[in-house]
Amino acid sequence: MSYPEWKTGTTTPTIGVFDSGFGGLTVLRALVARLPGARFAFLGDTARLPYGSKSRRTIARYAAQSAQFLVNQQGAEFLVIACNTASALALDAIQDAVPVPVLGVIEPGAEAARAASRTGDVLVIATGATVESHAYAAACRARGLRALEKACPLLVPLVEEGWTDHKVTAEVLRIYLNELNAEAVAQGMNPDTLVLGCTHYPLLRPLIERAVPAGMRVIDSAEAAAEAAALLFNGRAQVSNEAARPGQVRCFATDSVEKFERLGSRFLNQPTGKVELIDLGG
Amino acid sequence: MSYPEWKTGTTTPTIGVFDSGFGGLTVLRALVARLPGARFAFLGDTARLPYGSKSRRTIARYAAQSAQFLVNQQGAEFLVIACNTASALALDAIQDAVPVPVLGVIEPGAEAARAASRTGDVLVIATGATVESHAYAAACRARGLRALEKACPLLVPLVEEGWTDHKVTAEVLRIYLNELNAEAVAQGMNPDTLVLGCTHYPLLRPLIERAVPAGMRVIDSAEAAAEAAALLFNGRAQVSNEAARPGQVRCFATDSVEKFERLGSRFLNQPTGKVELIDLGG
Numbered sequence: 001m002s003y004p005e006w007k008t009g010t011t012t013p014t015i016g017v018f019d020s021g022f023g024g025l026t027v028l029r030a031l032v033a034r035l036p037g038a039r040f041a042f043l044g045d046t047a048r049l050p051y052g053s054k055s056r057r058t059i060a061r062y063a064a065q066s067a068q069f070l071v072n073q074q075g076a077e078f079l080v081i082a083c084n085t086a087s088a089l090a091l092d093a094i095q096d097a098v099p100v101p102v103l104g105v106i107e108p109g110a111e112a113a114r115a116a117s118r119t120g121d122v123l124v125i126a127t128g129a130t131v132e133s134h135a136y137a138a139a140c141r142a143r144g145l146r147a148l149e150k151a152c153p154l155l156v157p158l159v160e161e162g163w164t165d166h167k168v169t170a171e172v173l174r175i176y177l178n179e180l181n182a183e184a185v186a187q188g189m190n191p192d193t194l195v196l197g198c199t200h201y202p203l204l205r206p207l208i209e210r211a212v213p214a215g216m217r218v219i220d221s222a223e224a225a226a227e228a229a230a231l232l233f234n235g236r237a238q239v240s241n242e243a244a245r246p247g248q249v250r251c252f253a254t255d256s257v258e259k260f261e262r263l264g265s266r267f268l269n270q271p272t273g274k275v276e277l278i279d280l281g282g
Numbered sequence: 283m284s285y286p287e288w289k290t291g292t293t294t295p296t297i298g299v300f301d302s303g304f305g306g307l308t309v310l311r312a313l314v315a316r317l318p319g320a321r322f323a324f325l326g327d328t329a330r331l332p333y334g335s336k337s338r339r340t341i342a343r344y345a346a347q348s349a350q351f352l353v354n355q356q357g358a359e360f361l362v363i364a365c366n367t368a369s370a371l372a373l374d375a376i377q378d379a380v381p382v383p384v385l386g387v388i389e390p391g392a393e394a395a396r397a398a399s400r401t402g403d404v405l406v407i408a409t410g411a412t413v414e415s416h417a418y419a420a421a422c423r424a425r426g427l428r429a430l431e432k433a434c435p436l437l438v439p440l441v442e443e444g445w446t447d448h449k450v451t452a453e454v455l456r457i458y459l460n461e462l463n464a465e466a467v468a469q470g471m472n473p474d475t476l477v478l479g480c481t482h483y484p485l486l487r488p489l490i491e492r493a494v495p496a497g498m499r500v501i502d503s504a505e506a507a508a509e510a511a512a513l514l515f516n517g518r519a520q521v522s523n524e525a526a527r528p529g530q531v532r533c534f535a536t537d538s539v540e541k542f543e544r545l546g547s548r549f550l551n552q553p554t555g556k557v558e559l560i561d562l563g564g
Contacts, residue, residue: 047340048330058329058537157439168453175450255340281563 014039015229016076016100018066020051022253022260023156023199024082025267027105030226031080032249035233040249041074042082044264045280047255050156051085052127052198059086059129060093065280069252071098073278080229081105084197084221085127088135105199108228109221110139110147113193116217117145121189123180124149126197127156136197146189149197150180159200160263165207173204173211181213195219203266251275296321297511298358298382300348302333304535304542305438305481306364307549309387312508313362314531317515322531323356324364326546327562329537332438333367334409334480341368341411342375347562353380355560356532362511363387366479366503367409370417390510391477391503392421392429398499399427399475405462406431408479409438418479428471431479432462441482442545447489455486455493463495475499485548533557 015038017028022044032040045051045066051059063086070076079102081087081094087104095102113122122145124136131151140147155176158169177194184191194216196202202220209218250273253260257275264272297320299310304326314322327333327348333341345368352358361384363369363376369386377384395404404427406418413433422429437458440451459476466473476498478484484502491500532555535542539557546554 047336049335050332053331053538053541054329055537153443154436154439157436161435168450168457171450171453255337256335259335 012037012039013077013233014041014075016040016067016070016074016079017042017082018045018063018070018079018086019043019083019199020045020062020086021049022046022264022267023159024222025264025272026199026202026220026222027080027082027225028249029268029270030223031229034226034230038233038248041070041076042249042251043070043278044251044253044260046253046260047280050127051083051089052129052153052156054129056089056133060090062280063090064093064097067094067098067102069278069280071100074250074252076100078229078233079103080225082199082222082225084130084199088130088133103225103229103232105221105225106135106139106197108224109195109197109219110136110143110145111228112219112221112224113140113147113195114143114145116219117193119190119192120145121184121191122147122193122195123184123191124195124197125152125155125176125180125201127151128153130197136195147195148180148184148187148189148191150176150183152176152198155204156198156200159203162266164203169204170207170211173207177211191216193217193219195221197221199267249273252278254278254280294319294321295359295515296323296357298322298349298352298356298361299324299364300327300345300352300361300368301325301365301481302327302344302368303331304328304546304549305441306504307546307554308481308484308502308504309362309364309507310531311550311552312505313511316508316512320515320530323352323358324531324533325352325560326533326535326542328535328542329562332409333365333371334411334435334438336411338371338415342372344562345372346375346379349376349380349384351534351560351562353382356534358382360511361385362507364481364504364507366412366481370412370415385507385511385514387481387503387507388417388421388479390506391479391501392418392425392427393510394501394503394506395422395429395475395477396425396427398501401472401474402427403466403471403473404429404475404477405466405473406477406479407434407437407458407462407483409433410435412479418477429477430462430466430469430471430473432458432465434458434480437486438480438482441485446485451486452489452493455489459493473498475501477501477503479503531555534560536560536562
């Protein structure tokens, strides 16, 4: 796996974490748990979400502006793109826009799928734009896996409605996963691994675990990305090993701070603290 | 009802119709049916949708830019804001931004509810931002009606998924409408009218008609706005009475033209034609 080089002289490096909304807080949660000595600046570009229904050109412009804020204004020395759509469509644009290493969620997700799958056949659920990019299929193919991807556009709104343990959500998951399985069978595949290719989906993990066939492994790309970042850091940086401190996480949003604070704590699994409103223009 | 003054010297005036997405095509459809002699320029600000989850300040900026495009670039002599959220939160900002009359969907929707209701108690379903603005409640109150509003954030994604005649959508509607009715009863209301306060909802009208109690009137704010516009035009302008012609409708979008063309025809009830991509910045 080719991940970005990263070196720092500080013991409390600042890691920038970026998402179109607050779903990426599931990645931040996993990062905080693994890197208790780091500082984090999280930006949710909530004025322009969702990226999942927009074009590559637009997503690249928005993501580059957001990355520049984290590096230039917040001093981030490393960026984690905690957004599958931006990772799929704009990783190159972000790397061109900032002088620090950038890690997306697609490659770690595909790597975790490779480690988990015995049959080599993998299913991926994600937003429309992530699926249309076929970024997961390409990352899986590069690892000798076959991947079948499916857009599940109702899952993000269901999570944001708070219906994470609701019969309607269970039914929607059943419909989506049945369609995906039927398509896999029609293509002669024997899938044994399901990748959650959207940072909202970890909140549906209990429902998803109940909906998949017995024995299917469920891979969370948020966890996989945090794991990859932690490996990089522990190998290269002198990250302090203290417990999480107040002020360790600062959250920024381009709009709807109140909604971010209200819903974000469910994703971060702790209060987000005061979310700071910023203006990226547009 | 105080509607904008409007005069024109031309027999084929251009009417600008604006929405954050393509839901407003349901208003355009109703306008085309009533004003066959007019030309229409429709703009969907699809790069920045949905407005329904954003703040008043952001919505006002986006809507003003969109209105200026229709007036300054497309020569619109009259604007219909075919978006409940923008009508609720940004009508003043739009009126300040352009020198032509502007009609929103809220006032016509409330006026139609006044005409329909015998008990004076009205229910409204809409997006989160429309409900939080309480624009329908205020417009109803000004007409002597009591209104109870409910945000139904899953309905737009369900329409866009194409599940307009689907058991999951029927179940979601049942849940939302039961919650709304229970709240109305708790408040001592006796509602007999339901306002569809979002331009996506007319596509759910058959399911909604089956879900509401017998005798409840369903008011479509898209139809009501088109009716109000047609009354204004037929009173004031020499609109030609010919049948609809090719080229009568031009559609513009700020992103995702392909999705607009694919889904838009369901809302417009005829092909959208080639949708032209424009850049409003941001």
